[in-house]
Amino acid sequence: MKNASFDQFKGSADYVTSEPLRNAVNVSIALGRPLLIRGEPGTGKTMLARSIAKALEKKLITWHVKSTTKAQEGLYLYDTVQRLNDSRFGDKDVADIKHYIKLGKLGRAFTAPEQVVLLIDEVDKADIEFPNDLLNELDEMSFHIPETNETITAIHRPVTVITSNAEKELPDAFLRRCIFHYIEFPDAKLMEEIVGVHFPDLKPGLLKEALKVFYSLREIEEFRKKPSTSELIDWIRALMAGGISHDDIAKEVPFMGTLLKKETDYDYFVNNYMTRVGDTLVIRRR
Amino acid sequence: MFTDFFYVLRKHKVPVSITEWMTLMEALAGGHINNMDEFYFLARAILVKSETHYDHYDVAFQEYFKGIETPDEITEQVLEWLQSPMRNRELLSPEEQALFDKMDLEELMKELEKRLGEQTGQHDGGHHWVGRGGTSPFGHSGYHPGGIRIGGQSGGRSAIKIAQERRFQNYRDDLTLDVRQMKMALRGLRQLNRTGPEDELDLEETIDATAGNAGEIELVWERSRKNTVKVLLLMDVGGSMSPFARLCSQLFSAAHSSSHFKDFRYYYFHNCIYDDVYQDMERQEKVSTDLLLRTLEPDYKLLLVGDAAMAPSELMERYGAINYYQRNESPGVVWMKRIAEHFTHSVWMNPEEPRLWGQPSVRLIGKLFPMFPLTLEGLGQAVKRLVVKSG
Structure with missing residues (x-):
């Protein structure tokens, strides 16, 4: 028998999950630990948080991490320049430092009156020390503001999702506190489901052909950027809009530009796999 | 016993810590696990923090649960855990729990060892340390309805079968190495200073x-x-290094295409460094080692690549160079020492497997430079070594 409160996340209508992923989400909610998600680009890491928020009917707070992001920014900002500036005119109460403390994303997630879903997106983009700087805050779900001598403690522990592209190694101490899940690239069966969510009235024949081409493209190791889920979705949208019959898909790979975004990949494919017949490029028979 | 799984994982180089183990226990205690399949995935989510270790986990999982293929057998195994009745089922008060949470790792380690000690002595009490959350997942069904359900429905395939597939074999980082992965490892080489x-x-x-x-x-x-890191790469080429040429060129292209270094220099040598190093692999364009030491500041991070395998005379004797015409006045070891002393941060990457590092020359070089295997793991360790403050 499971705890009734455990199976909170079952996926949402527009996001297809695998069972291990659902379990990982649920255990991270139940234990109140951050969930670290890693996987190839285009496997829906960021979408997961959105889906959790939607399924649990909670607000989503997103913190996009950039190379210049510092941990402090997530907690609060003390706008000293504004305060200095205001002090010259005396029309605002500069004595109260509180007016100049602005909570960051983490701070806002802590102080929200209801539990929220907090997404820390692409945590590995920032400086190597960034995750370490957040350790204590994520562990205890509180932080101190020395300027006002206030301690902000989470009213409700936010459901925390952290995504990483594995560009940088994350510190061990940080990893120890997380639940980890690696999203594999979906296999053809799961992909069918995913595409089905986006295009409910897609003809099965078209889908089958498109997926066949898609997965054979992914097998070409020479590509610098393999097509991923989002490219596939775009491509299918283009195929549907163009009214392409499914016989032509494998023969011509129409709208190839939506799948292969790098010029070198495009050229490589055209030169090595295609041949010109009349005015159109077709796949070379092997 | 179940704790053995922890050690099996450690044995297979999955870096599991007590913190994570405790988290798993907490999850078990919370009754979040219904069957073996869920156990497989949840334990993986909690204990394994990188897809590069997924395969290690699969191997460990197979070893620990080996021979247990059908759901029935798994049930038996689980039943076995449950058989020992628990006498010491004291429930922790919230205060005690809080105390437990605050214990640092070392204390936890001690506590764990202590309790493990008890476990061997007194079998049925063995479960009590896992009862951290105040309830134990291994309770009799009467005690703990939220515990592991026996004979519950199992998924389409058993966890052991999933482990056997070993789908993550290609993600292991101690086997494969490509340029991108090396670049990743080299990214660790950074030192931020105020410039610009x-x-x-x-x-x-x-x-x-x-x-x-x-x-x-x-x-x-x-x-x-x-980032103000400057890197000097010295590579051994030719002779016994030929089998590793591809690996070395991968490392080279990784370092060369890493745009984040402030400066990147590279030179070649054969077997050992003497009066000169070379700018090209054919060893035609000489640069005097002396000049190198005079012009490069000691804060260049030095990466030496080579198997360090040579005759002791090449290292220890005057005129010992393998190339007869080189006529080195000082023995190679003197040059090596000078280099080691000049640069504050240096490492030696050896493409040979560590078990073959027994040769006298390798051991001698290993005393001068910290030596790491040229694998992704080794490179990662080397990079860590290169960024620590005291060389």
């Missing part, structure tokens, strides 16, 4: 200046932090 245009507000200075300016705001800017 002044584009960051210096708060302290601004306040001072503003105060000095009678409250009229005066903004003071400072330079932002940039």
Whole structure:
């Protein structure tokens, strides 16, 4: 028998999950630990948080991490320049430092009156020390503001999702506190489901052909950027809009530009796999 | 017993810590696990923090649960865990739990060892340390309805079968190495210093200046932090290094295409470094080692690549160079020593497997430079070594 409160996340209508992923989400909610998600680009890491928020009917707070992001920014900002500036005119109460403390994303997630879903997106983009700087805050779900001598403690522990592209190694101490899940690239069966969510009235024949081409493209190791889920979705949208019959898909790979975004990949494919017949490029028979 | 799984994982080089193990226990205690399949995935989510270790986990899982293929057998195994009745089922009070949470790792380790000690002595009490959450997942069904359900429905395939597939074999980082992965490892080589245009507000200075300016705001800017790492790569080429040529060229292209170094220099040598190093692999364009040591500041991070396998005379004797015409006045070891002393941060990457590092020359070089295997793991360790403050 499971705890009734455990199976909170079952996926949402527009996001297809695998069972291990659902379990990982649920255990991270139940234990109140951050969930670290890693996987190839285009496997829906960021979408997961959105889906959790939607399924649990909670607000989503997103913190996009950039190379210049510092941990402090997530907690609060003390706008000293504004305060200095205001002090010259005396029309605002500069004595109260509180007016100049602005909570960051983490701070806002802590102080929200209801539990929220907090997404820390692409945590590995920032400086190597960034995750370490957040350790204590994520562990205890509180932080101190020395300027006002206030301690902000989470009213409700936010459901925390952290995504990483594995560009940088994350510190061990940080990893120890997380639940980890690696999203594999979906296999053809799961992909069918995913595409089905986006295009409910897609003809099965078209889908089958498109997926066949898609997965054979992914097998070409020479590509610098393999097509991923989002490219596939775009491509299918283009195929549907163009009214392409499914016989032509494998023969011509129409709208190839939506799948292969790098010029070198495009050229490589055209030169090595295609041949010109009349005015159109077709796949070379092997 | 179940704790053995922890050690099986450690044995297979999955870096599991007590913290994570405790988290798993917490999850078990919370009754979040219904069957073996869920156990497989949840334990993986909690204990394994990188897809590069997924395969190690699969192997460990197979070893620990080996021979248990059908759900029935798994049930038996689980039943076995449950058989021992628990006498010491004291429930922790919330205060005690809080105390437990605050224990640092070392204390936890001690506590764990202590309790493990009890476990061997007294079998049925063995479960009590896992009862951290106040309830134990291994309770009799009467005690703990939220525990592991026996004979519950199992998924389409058993966890052991999933483990057997070993789908993550290709993600292991101790086997495969490509340029991108090496680049990733080299990214760790960074040292941030303030350089470039002044584009960051210096708060302290601004306040001072503003105060000095009678409250009229005066903004003071400072330079932002940039990577200032300089790298020197010295590679052994030819002879016994030929089998590793591809690996070395991968490392080279990784280092060369890493744009984040402030400066990157590379030279070649054969077997050992003497009076000269070379700018090309054919060893035609000489550069005197002396000049190198004089012109490169000691803060260049030095990466030496080579198998360090040579005759002792090549290292220890005057005129010992393998190339007869080289006529080195000082033995190779003197040059090596000078280099080791000049650069504050240096490592030696050896493409040979560590078990073959027994040769006298390898051991000698290993005393001068910290030596790491040229694998992704080794490179990662080497990079860590290169960034620590005291060389």
